[in-house]
Amino acid sequence: xxxxxxxxxxxxxxxxxxxxxxxxxxxxxxxxxxxxxxxxxxxxxxxxxxxxxxxxxxxxxxxxxxxxxxxxxxxxxxxxxxxxxxxxxxxxxxxxxxxxxxxxxxxxxxxxxxxxxxxxxxxxxxxxxxxxxxxxxxxxxxxxxxxxxxxxxxxxxxxxxxxxxxxxxxxxxxxxxxxxxxxxxxxxxxxxxxxxxxxxxxxxxxxxxxxxxxxxxxxxxxxxxxxxxxxxxxxxxxxxxxxxxxxxxxxxxxxxxxxxxxxxxxxxxxxxxxxxxxxxxxxxxxxxxxxxxxxxxxxxxxxxxxxxxxxxxxxxxxxxxxxxxxxxxxxxxxxxxxxxxxxxxxxxxxxxxxxxxxxxxxxxxxxxxxxxxxxxxxxxxxxxxxxxxxxxxxxxxxxxxxxxxxxxxxxxxxxxxxxxxxxxxxxxxxxxxxxxxxxxxxxxxxxxxxxxxxxxxxxxxxxxxxxxxxxxxxxxxxxxxxxxxxxxxxxxxxxxxxxxxxxxxxxxxxxxxxxxxxxxxxxxxxxxxxxxxxxxxxxxxxxxxxxxxxxxxxxxxxxxxxxxxxxxxxxxxxxxxxxxxxxxxxxxxxxxxxxxxxxxxxxxxxxxxx
Numbered sequence: 001x002x003x004x005x006x007x008x009x010x011x012x013x014x015x016x017x018x019x020x021x022x023x024x025x026x027x028x029x030x031x032x033x034x035x036x037x038x039x040x041x042x043x044x045x046x047x048x049x050x051x052x053x054x055x056x057x058x059x060x061x062x063x064x065x066x067x068x069x070x071x072x073x074x075x076x077x078x079x080x081x082x083x084x085x086x087x088x089x090x091x092x093x094x095x096x097x098x099x100x101x102x103x104x105x106x107x108x109x110x111x112x113x114x115x116x117x118x119x120x121x122x123x124x125x126x127x128x129x130x131x132x133x134x135x136x137x138x139x140x141x142x143x144x145x146x147x148x149x150x151x152x153x154x155x156x157x158x159x160x161x162x163x164x165x166x167x168x169x170x171x172x173x174x175x176x177x178x179x180x181x182x183x184x185x186x187x188x189x190x191x192x193x194x195x196x197x198x199x200x201x202x203x204x205x206x207x208x209x210x211x212x213x214x215x216x217x218x219x220x221x222x223x224x225x226x227x228x229x230x231x232x233x234x235x236x237x238x239x240x241x242x243x244x245x246x247x248x249x250x251x252x253x254x255x256x257x258x259x260x261x262x263x264x265x266x267x268x269x270x271x272x273x274x275x276x277x278x279x280x281x282x283x284x285x286x287x288x289x290x291x292x293x294x295x296x297x298x299x300x301x302x303x304x305x306x307x308x309x310x311x312x313x314x315x316x317x318x319x320x321x322x323x324x325x326x327x328x329x330x331x332x333x334x335x336x337x338x339x340x341x342x343x344x345x346x347x348x349x350x351x352x353x354x355x356x357x358x359x360x361x362x363x364x365x366x367x368x369x370x371x372x373x374x375x376x377x378x379x380x381x382x383x384x385x386x387x388x389x390x391x392x393x394x395x396x397x398x399x400x401x402x403x404x405x406x407x408x409x410x411x412x413x414x415x416x417x418x419x420x421x422x423x424x425x426x427x428x429x430x431x432x433x434x435x436x437x438x439x440x441x442x443x444x445x446x447x448x449x450x451x452x453x454x455x456x457x458x459x460x461x462x463x464x465x466x467x468x469x470x471x472x473x474x475x476x477x478x479x480x481x482x483x484x485x486x487x488x489x490x491x492x493x494x495x496x497x498x499x500x501x502x503x504x505x506x507x508x509x510x511x512x513x514x515x516x517x518x519x520x521x522x523x524x525x526x527x528x529x530x531x532x533x534x535x536x537x538x539x540x541x542x543x544x545x546x547x548x549x550x551x552x553x554x555x556x557x558x559x560x561x562x563x564x565x566x567x568x569x570x571x572x573x574x575x576x577x578x579x580x581x582x583x584x585x586x587x588x589x590x591x592x593x594x595x596x597x598x599x600x601x602x603x604x605x606x607x608x609x610x
Contacts, residue, residue: 053102056119061096071098071114075105079114086116088141088153088181099123120156127155128196132186137203141181145174154184157196165199168208169230169240172267211243219285221275224292229269237261239273239287246285248273253289255296255329257315264289296329297370306362310374314356319347324358324374331372334360338375341383341416351376383416384457391417391449391459396466401443409435411445411461419459421447428464428471428539431497431505471536474504478531478541486529486543488513488521496521498529498543505541506531512544521545 062078063070069081069092081100086092101118131138140154142161149162161184163171171177184198227239227246236249253264265271273287304310312324312332321335339351352358360374391397391413399411399419408422426438439445451460478484478500486498486506495509508529513521521527533542 053105055102056099056122057102058097059100059114061092061094061098064092064094069098069116071100073100073102073112073114075112077110077112079112081114081116089139090181117156124155124157125191125194128157128159128186128189129191132189135185137183137185138198139181140184140198142177142179144178150174150177152182152184152198154186154196154198157194159184159186159196159198161198161200165197165201168201168204168243208243215242215244219275219278221277223275224272225275226270226272227287229265229267229271232261232265232267234260237265239271241285244285246273246275246287248287248289252276252287252291255290255293256325257323257331295370296327297367300327300330300367304362304365306365308362309359309379310362311357311359312374314352314354314358317348317352317354319349322348322352324360326372332360332362332374333372334358334374334376338363338373338377341377341380342412342418377416383414384454387417387459388452388454391452393449393452395449397447397449398444399447399461401439401441401445403441404435406434409439409445411447413459417459419447419449419461421445421461421463425450425462425464428467428469430503470502470504471539474502474541475534475536477502478504478506478534480531480534482531483528483548484531484543485526487526488523491523496523500529500541500543506543507541508543508545512546514546516549 057073059071059073059079061069062072065083067083069083069086071079071081073079079100079102081098086098092098098116099119100114100116101122103113103115103118105112107113127138130136138154140152140159143151143153143158145151146160149160149164150166152159152161163174165187166174166177182200183203184200185202186196187199187202188197189195225241227241229237230240230245231238234250236247237253239246239248248261250258250261253261258264271289272292273289274291275285276288276291277286278284310326310332312326314322315325315331316323319336321333321338323331323333325331334348334352336346336348336351339348340346358376359379360376361378362372363375363378364371364373366372397413399413402410402412402418404410406423408420409426410418410420412418421435423432423435426432426435430438432438445463446466447461447463448465449459450462450465453459484500486500489497489499489505491513493510495507496513498506498508500506506529508521510520512532515521515527527545528548529543529545530547531541532544532547533540535541
């Protein structure tokens with residue numbers, strides 16, 4: 001082909017391509033003019049909505065799959081919504097209206113993209129406020145558990161469902177509600193902080209309130225009702241009577257003793273109860289369970305009597321005694337005083353413990369008051385039955401020191417037989433301020449029976465009576481004004497205790513403890529003491545150290561006074577003689593006077609020398 005021919009072919013091909021009707025490819029040939037086509041396109045466009053991206057409109061569900069929801073919004077193509085966005089509404093079906101948000105009119109694949117979640121979010125606050133204003137019932141899906149309650153999806157908003165608003169009865173496991181779709185009422189909105197609080201309980205309260213009124217109006221004491229165990233506490237069980245709660249106190253669950261209500265009932269268990277009492281408003285209802293069965297005391301053996309031996313189990317124990325269950329629901333008290341013949345103050349814990357099986361004697365039995373007292377010491381002989389013959393007056397025995405008082409020592413002769421040693425009967429010679437100075441608890445001590453009071457179960461005992469009274473002998477030794485060596489044992493405000501020979505103690509008043517130098521004797525100093533007073537009956541000896549040197553000083557003063565008087569008498573006699581002979585003075589007289597003077601000077605020197 002020549003060059004001119006090639007150019008001609010290319011030109012013809014170009015013109016053909018420019019005039020080719022591409023829209024007609026694959027379609028049936030239609031004979032529409034351009035004007036007719038334009039008119040038909042205009043009519044078709046009127047059947048379609050004009051949509052704008054980011055707009056919220058209502059659509060119709062036309063199809064559902066496990067992944068997508070197909071929605072017709074009147075646009076030239078249907079839109080797609082993810083199934084996860086309508087999970088809260090499992091009842092959604094084809095034909096239902098669904099609000100959607102236009103994400104994109106056309107994605108890369110030419111698909112219209114919609115979002116129900118965003119549409120709900122944009123309209124949610126308007127709907128929530130409208131639901132609160134109109135007291136509407138709305139639906140939502142519980143998403144998860146949180147502190148104090150649950151989080152629910154309501155119109156795309158996370159709303160708080162408090163635990164107390166889930167149901168009228170206490171909820172023990174919140175997790176069972178997660179994932180469930182529930183109906184709610186909006187009870188509170190905080191638009192500032194975007195918080196919404198909903199309640200499911202509010203939906204059923206109105207119905208329950210009416211049921212409650214119907215039940216309360218028909219309540220009567222003694223009426224038997226069926227209820228469900230709603231809650232168990234340490235003090236009792238709350239029973240749901242169909243919208244009305246009543247309490248079965250732990251003491252009304254069983255005729256026997258129980259430690260916790262869980263021993264009798266279980267949660268959600270259906271039981272029959274009897275109405276015991278209620279207040280005027282019938283808001284507090286006292287129920288009973290044990291009252292539906294016969295009282296155990298009514299089934300107690302009619303032949304059982306005082307003095308019979310009975311076996312039981314210790315169920316409760318206290319300091320004052322133990323309660324023994326002798327039959328299911330029938331208890332008797334063993335007081336601590338009936339556990340031993342001993343008179344010592346002890347607690348029931350020293351004898352028994354919970355769970356012990358014991359034999360006892362029935363002491364009292366009151367079927368009307370349903371009370372019984374028991375004793376276990378009665379199972380052994382009373383030790384006081386033969387005390388008079390076993391512990392005769394004057395007999396000597398060994399006893400155990402149990403406790404002290406200010407006035408004496410209580411000792412145990414044997415189990416159940418006690419005696420008292422008065423503080424004055426402990427020692428003949430020692431002054432004892434308190435019995436604990438003499439011995440210790442648990443010590444063995446020899447005693448002598450002084451007196452027996454069988455009626456009052458009392459023994460008077462003595463310890464010093466085991467020896468002869470040494471004060472008979474002391475009376476001949478510690479005579480008045482006799483002097484004995486002693487040691488200061490202790491010093492008190494009023495004087496000191498002095499240890500004298502033979503284990504005897506005396507008392508020296510403070511002023512009688514003074515030494516010759518004016519100081520006072522101290523503890524452990526040893527000096528001579530003079531007996532000022534001795535009393536055999538009161539076992540008292542008064543001594544003095546100061547009296548010894550006081551007596552010596554007084555004696556010296558008497559001797560000095562006597563000598564002085566004799567000297568003065570001699571002087572007076574000599575002077576008188578001089579006066580009588582003064583007129584007859586001679587040289588010889590002068591010599592005599594001189595001699596007299598010499599004699600007087602010698603006498604004076606002799607006196608000073610002494």
